[in-house]
Amino acid sequence: MVDRTIPQQPGRSYDAVVVGAGNGGLGAAAQLAAKGVKVLLLEQHNVPGGFATSFVRGRFEFEGAMHLIADFGPPTNKGSVRKFFEDELDIHLDWFELPEAFRLIQTDPGDELDVTVRYGRDNFIHDIEKALPGSRQIVTDYVDLCLEVVEALTYLGESRGHPDRKVLTGKYANFLKTAPYTVDQVANAMKVPRRVRDIFHALWTYLGVPTDRCSFTVFGGMMGKLIPFSAYIPRNRSHEFTSSLEARIRELGGETQFNTRVDQILVENGQVVGVVTSHGERIATKHVVANASPTLVFNRLIQPQSAVPELARRETNARVDGVAGFTVYLGLDASPRELGLNEYSYLIYANMDTPRLYDAFKTLGVPKATASSCLNNAIPDCSPPGTSIVAITTLFRPDAWKDVRPEDYVAVKNRIASGLIADFEKATGAPLRQHIEQVEVATPQTYARYTGAHGGTIYGYEPEPWDSLIPRMMALTAPKHIQGLEFCGGYAFRCHGYSSSFMSGQTAGLLTLQTLLQERG
Amino acid sequence: MKVSVRGHLFDLLAFSGLPKRRQKQIAKAPARPVPVHPVNVLAQQVHPDKLHLVVTGVKDETKTSKTFRLAPEPGSVTKALPPFRAGQYLSLKVAVNGASITRPYSISSAPFEALGPDGFYEVTVKRVSDGFLTPYMWDNWQAGMRVESSAPAGFFYHEPLRDACQVVGLAGGSGITPFRAMAREVVHGGLDAELLVLYGSSDEGDILFHDELKMLEAQSAGKVRVVHVLSCAEVALAGCEQGFITADIVRRYADVGNSSFFVCGPQVMYEFVAGELARLNLPRRRVRWEAFGQVKDIARYPGFPAEAAGKTFALQVHINETHAEIPARATETVLVAMERANLAAPSQCRSGECGFCRSLLLSGEVFVVPESDGRRAADKEFGYFHPCSSYPLSDLEVKVPQSV
Numbered sequence: 001m002v003d004r005t006i007p008q009q010p011g012r013s014y015d016a017v018v019v020g021a022g023n024g025g026l027g028a029a030a031q032l033a034a035k036g037v038k039v040l041l042l043e044q045h046n047v048p049g050g051f052a053t054s055f056v057r058g059r060f061e062f063e064g065a066m067h068l069i070a071d072f073g074p075p076t077n078k079g080s081v082r083k084f085f086e087d088e089l090d091i092h093l094d095w096f097e098l099p100e101a102f103r104l105i106q107t108d109p110g111d112e113l114d115v116t117v118r119y120g121r122d123n124f125i126h127d128i129e130k131a132l133p134g135s136r137q138i139v140t141d142y143v144d145l146c147l148e149v150v151e152a153l154t155y156l157g158e159s160r161g162h163p164d165r166k167v168l169t170g171k172y173a174n175f176l177k178t179a180p181y182t183v184d185q186v187a188n189a190m191k192v193p194r195r196v197r198d199i200f201h202a203l204w205t206y207l208g209v210p211t212d213r214c215s216f217t218v219f220g221g222m223m224g225k226l227i228p229f230s231a232y233i234p235r236n237r238s239h240e241f242t243s244s245l246e247a248r249i250r251e252l253g254g255e256t257q258f259n260t261r262v263d264q265i266l267v268e269n270g271q272v273v274g275v276v277t278s279h280g281e282r283i284a285t286k287h288v289v290a291n292a293s294p295t296l297v298f299n300r301l302i303q304p305q306s307a308v309p310e311l312a313r314r315e316t317n318a319r320v321d322g323v324a325g326f327t328v329y330l331g332l333d334a335s336p337r338e339l340g341l342n343e344y345s346y347l348i349y350a351n352m353d354t355p356r357l358y359d360a361f362k363t364l365g366v367p368k369a370t371a372s373s374c375l376n377n378a379i380p381d382c383s384p385p386g387t388s389i390v391a392i393t394t395l396f397r398p399d400a401w402k403d404v405r406p407e408d409y410v411a412v413k414n415r416i417a418s419g420l421i422a423d424f425e426k427a428t429g430a431p432l433r434q435h436i437e438q439v440e441v442a443t444p445q446t447y448a449r450y451t452g453a454h455g456g457t458i459y460g461y462e463p464e465p466w467d468s469l470i471p472r473m474m475a476l477t478a479p480k481h482i483q484g485l486e487f488c489g490g491y492a493f494r495c496h497g498y499s500s501s502f503m504s505g506q507t508a509g510l511l512t513l514q515t516l517l518q519e520r521g
Numbered sequence: 522m523k524v525s526v527r528g529h530l531f532d533l534l535a536f537s538g539l540p541k542r543r544q545k546q547i548a549k550a551p552a553r554p555v556p557v558h559p560v561n562v563l564a565q566q567v568h569p570d571k572l573h574l575v576v577t578g579v580k581d582e583t584k585t586s587k588t589f590r591l592a593p594e595p596g597s598v599t600k601a602l603p604p605f606r607a608g609q610y611l612s613l614k615v616a617v618n619g620a621s622i623t624r625p626y627s628i629s630s631a632p633f634e635a636l637g638p639d640g641f642y643e644v645t646v647k648r649v650s651d652g653f654l655t656p657y658m659w660d661n662w663q664a665g666m667r668v669e670s671s672a673p674a675g676f677f678y679h680e681p682l683r684d685a686c687q688v689v690g691l692a693g694g695s696g697i698t699p700f701r702a703m704a705r706e707v708v709h710g711g712l713d714a715e716l717l718v719l720y721g722s723s724d725e726g727d728i729l730f731h732d733e734l735k736m737l738e739a740q741s742a743g744k745v746r747v748v749h750v751l752s753c754a755e756v757a758l759a760g761c762e763q764g765f766i767t768a769d770i771v772r773r774y775a776d777v778g779n780s781s782f783f784v785c786g787p788q789v790m791y792e793f794v795a796g797e798l799a800r801l802n803l804p805r806r807r808v809r810w811e812a813f814g815q816v817k818d819i820a821r822y823p824g825f826p827a828e829a830a831g832k833t834f835a836l837q838v839h840i841n842e843t844h845a846e847i848p849a850r851a852t853e854t855v856l857v858a859m860e861r862a863n864l865a866a867p868s869q870c871r872s873g874e875c876g877f878c879r880s881l882l883l884s885g886e887v888f889v890v891p892e893s894d895g896r897r898a899a900d901k902e903f904g905y906f907h908p909c910s911s912y913p914l915s916d917l918e919v920k921v922p923q924s925v
Binding site: 011012046047054055056057058059061141144145169173174176177178180181185186188189190235236237239240243244246247257258259260278279295300305310313314315316317324333398399402403404406407409410414417418421435436437438439444446448449452454466467470471472475 | 547877879903904
């Protein structure tokens with residue numbers, strides 16, 4: 001690759017520049033600004049959030065991507081996200097707890113299932129026992145294992161990389177012993193019956209990796225946070241969450257700049273020295289926190305490209321990009337009651353053969369796995385009286401879209417959207433089609449367009465056991481590929497998801513602060 | 522409860538071996554660079570940030586209207602035109618007497634005509650004699666003129682997921698342009714719908730595409746029908762209606778209960794048609810309005826504070842590192858004030874809906890046209906506004922993102 005011309009004569013200079021205002025970038029910039037660091041947050045789009053956004057069509061404001069924020073908890077039992085957001089950043093929004101964990105509808109003939117499960121340890125166990133009598137003990141054991149994973153991760157975080165081995169092997173032995181394995185391997189070892197797995201693993205699409213490959217720690221950690229802390233969403237969509245952060249960053253003395261893409265991250269002698277923006281401006285800094293994937297940073301942004309170590313290239317090639325998103329947003333002129341929709345979260349799967357469902361993401365058929373929401377059942381007045389907002393989301397491997405031609409694009413997306421609507425109608429009985437007042441379809445191209453995400457992926461690298469949270473965390477202490485470069489967001493060490501990507505920003509901010517303090521002596 | 526997957530010791534060893542396992546996995550991966558993913562390439566083809574076009578032809582339509590044909594500028598980064606949906610618009614960027622402004626124009630050519638190496642878009646423009654832009658276009662836009670444009674944008678198109686396959690277009694004046702695109706696409710076979718257009722003009726001489734629409738009707742095997750509604754006192758044209766597009770006229774020609782209505786025309790027509798359509802008791806999902814556009818006479822707009830009219834305020838603008846203090850009339854949008862001062866403020870739809878101009882209101886008060894208030898709820902909460910549909914009511918200080 002040819003190195004591009006670098007504008008001379010640096011003008012502005014910052015202690016740290018954050019590239020991208022997704023959840024991670026916002027978390028990082030907020031953390032740095034809160035610690036008094038002179039920070040600049042650059043975003044290519046004209047709104048903050050990345051996928052965490054909203055858009056208006058007619059009298060509806062649609063949620064772009066959020067299904068829930070985990071690790072939040074009620075004011076009386078704050079999770080780490082609420083603590084960071086409210087206690088450290090002092091941002092206070094109107095939050096709504098989700099009415100249930102999910103309603104799972106399994107549709108394959110002979111394999112049907114229709115069960116609604118609530119969060120809360122006792123509720124969760126009770127609701128599965130009710131659906132599958134006799135499962136109380138195994139569900140309890142499985143829930144407690146997930147809770148142990150979260151406790152162990154909390155302990156690891158608090159020990160700042162120096163855990164007491166005795167505590168780990170004593171208190172968190174089950175965590176240690178399951179960390180090298182997949183969800184299926186652990187469920188097999190525990191002899192979790194198939195029907196219990198169908199329900200317990202239903203949220204697998206939130207991670208986008210089939211249970212035969214997904215790291216148990218990552219899945220168990222997600223469930224271990226959701227079950228006790230439940231799940232929350234802000235009143236005015238993701239855009240309120242991200243806008244409140246952007247506003248707070250400015251209040252704390254940080255700077256934010258939209259419509260400004262970072263085209264280059266300049267490196268000299270293995271050290272970040274600045275960035276070049278799409279407006280041709282060179283900004284000096286020794287610290288960049290990238291809310292873009294390492295794949296994009298190492299292959300497109302680092303200049304000169306010769307500054308990218310071979311190991312960094314091998315690392316990005318070894319990892320598997322996450323799945324891309326596909327969402328049908330519907331503004332309907334009927335209330336949820338009229339539609340017969342009583343839940344917020346709908347998981348509609350043909351079956352729970354997750355590797356097979358995932359394989360279908362590799363083709364441009366209509367995937368038989370959707371995670372959908374009816375927003376009004378969490379926030380009743382999110383749309384005008386007598387209307388409702390439904391979003392149907394599924395996943396694709398990015399390569400499924402590689403041969404789509406521009407002139408065929410609308411037909412392809414409409415064919416899939418049409419199939420998804422029909423499948424949702426069939427599973428729930430809700431007559432969506434005749435009530436559509438507004439419709440928008442987001443494809444991998446849409447996500448790529450607004451965020452630049454490689455392949456339109458909405459999730460970070462797939463967390464298989466070898467590249468799950470734990471080995472990524474252990475790798476944080478390894479020598480860095482480029483000095484002064486930290487990562488945050490779904491591609492960072494905490495893996496993907498709203499809360500993980502947001503909290504990875506906090507970590508990246510603190511790591512940057514630590515280096516800044518060392519440099520200052 | 523104790524969990525073992527492969528045995529206690531083996532599991533513990535596997536845990537401590539995780540970093541090695543990761544290193545091995547990385548070591549065996551290739552070190553080759555990763556090319557741009559086809560999904561990102563397609564995203565750029567379908568939604569490029571901007572288009573570099575050139576005027577390839579100009580055609581007189583009526584005494585006051587011209588059609589400009591636009592194609593990719595040879596040698597520019599625009600190699601092909603992004604596909605669009607009949608009814609969408611282009612936001613053309615034009616430098617007039619040193620000030621860079623944008624104007625949205627519906628694409629009047631059909632989607633199929635944009636495809637391929639000889640693809641083109643057409644926009645059909647009516648000259649506004651006291652206007653800012655159109656006299657300039659009449660003087661300067663000839664073959665070879667270079668034009669910067671947005672990619673096709675807007676939500677005014679037939680969406681099969683949502684709309685009935687019988688479409689009733691209610692057009693007024695140059696509001697016929699999106700329906701010309703639809704009619705051509707229906708005849709071509711790219712739009713699977715039946716199109717009835719009730720087309721209001723002041724007199725026969727004002728009708729755009731009269732002969733062409735006749736021809737399209739004839740070619741469409743009954744799928745396209747155009748009924749002219751002329752408001753002049755004497756009507757000579759055969760088969761046309763006299764007066765305005767009333768509920769009665771709509772009932773006479775349209776299958777009201779099974780159609781989707783699309784309305785495009787001047788603002789006075791919107792007010793009239795809204796009243797007539799109300800009499801048909803259509804559900805909201807059956808009526809789609811082309812973006813409202815900039816309000817013609819804001820001082821007379823209901824709700825606009827009368828005492829503000831005639832005032833000029835001081836507008837402080839921050840665009841990245843530049844800062845300017847400029848005058849802003851209460852009766853012109855904040856966007857227009859910035860354009861007059863030649864500040865590089867972004868804009869696209871000029872109707873409040875696309876959010877392209879979203880800016881931060883640091884201090885001061887603005888009047889936002891309720892029909893053109895496309896702000897997100899949280900934007901209202903955190904002080905963001907759309908300069909293209911907001912009028913200053915006091916001195917203002919705003920932070921504007923630099924144009925892409």
